Amino acid sequence: MTTSLKSEGAQSIARAALLLRTLSTFGSQGAALMQISMLTQLPKATVHRILSAMLDEHLVERPWGTRNYRLGPEVYALGMSVLDVFDVKTIAQPSFDRLAQTTGEAVYLGIRCGYDAVCLDKRQGHLPQNAEILQVNDRWPMGIGSFSLAILAYLPDEEIADIVAFNSLRSGADKAFSKITSGIQKTRKNGYALTKTRSSRGISGIAVPIFDRRGYPIASLCTVSTLDRMKGSYLSGLAAALNHEAQIMSAQYEMARTNPSQAETWRTAIKDPQTPRIAF
Incomplete structure (x- = not known):
């Protein structure tokens, strides 16, 4: 700011x-x-x-x-006008299908929007729907929830400082923001963001960033499961599966950016002799 x-x-x-x-x-x-x-x-x-x-x-x-x-x-x-260049949701569909099929867990796709992260898409897993907090189109302040923390942790330090300052001011005295700095450090150390909901829901979320070719985080992949499952080798396996799909998405994202498919159809309408002329 x-x-x-x-x-x-x-x-x-x-x-x-x-x-x-x-x-x-x-x-x-x-x-x-x-x-x-x-x-x-x-x-x-x-x-x-x-x-x-x-x-x-x-x-x-x-x-x-x-x-x-x-x-x-x-x-x-x-x-x-640039939907075909930055359409992360469409790019994510094959990864979503594979993760949902192989893990059986709820899968989420998140992107940054200013000082928030937005849930773009999800696949329902074995958890009851009322156990899940995050829904499609929900906006959460960056750093709250694993899907947003995975993006925040890999932004440049100056951007992180601005986002944390803004959201701390926005939230008032909410204690959740006092733990974001340690959450960022743990995420960078582990290579994934992990959050736990210690309530009657008893759920945990793990998320990894999706990078562009510069190493800038443009989205995140997240899975949510029960606290008792999200540990040990199972947690490590989920992290590996998420990172594998995130790498695939990164490559596809860059391909879409360098080979946009959207055409200027108005030029065809004017110049193509087979197309009826447009009268002005």
């Missing part, structure tokens, strides 16, 4: 990106100007000025009947 050392133009872009990431944590309900200012630690006047500019560009909108701000339709449209 530090922007003081950037040039004026770069600082404006960094602040706009910070506001977009902050708004993403609030989802469709949006957030009030005061909330955004408090979390970003930017003056209200600065936040209002940047949000007003992004309103004009439809990057941000104000839900009808409220004074809140939320991400706008242009953000969705921009994302759709």
Whole structure:
């Protein structure tokens, strides 16, 4: 969240990106100007000025009947234009099928979204559905849950510091965030993130990162089982299976990025003699 050392133009872009990431944590309900200012630690006047500019560009909108701000339709449209390049969910399907079949456990796919991790997909395992906490499209602060900790732990230290600071401020005095630093260290040492739910659910999650060619974590694969199963050789076997599929996904992800499939169909519609001419 530090922007003081950037040039004026770069600082404006960094602040706009910070506001977009902050708004993403609030989802469709949006957030009030005061909330955004408090979390970003930017003056209200600065936040209002940047949000007003992004309103004009439809990057941000104000839900009808409220004074809140939320991400706008242009953000969705921009994302759709590179769906074939970053479509981790489609890439993950074969790995999901293999892991679900060989382990019998619940399998999850997570990606980073600003200061959160989002559950993109899951396969139901042998656990009762009401025993599982994480569901598709759920957003959890980075570092909470193995699926997000596996991504957070392998980010650059400066990014980790920003994320932890933001989420600590956002959560108030929640004790969960006081343990994130030790969780990051354990994850880096073990090569996987492991979390346990010591409640009536009695479940445990193990997750590994999926890297791009630079070694930057772009997603995570996670399996969830009971506490009594998640130990010893069984735990080691799950970690090995997850890492194997994560490596396959990394290679497929890079292939999709270098060989995008999306075509400019409008060019064909105009130039192809077999296609009816479009009248203007």
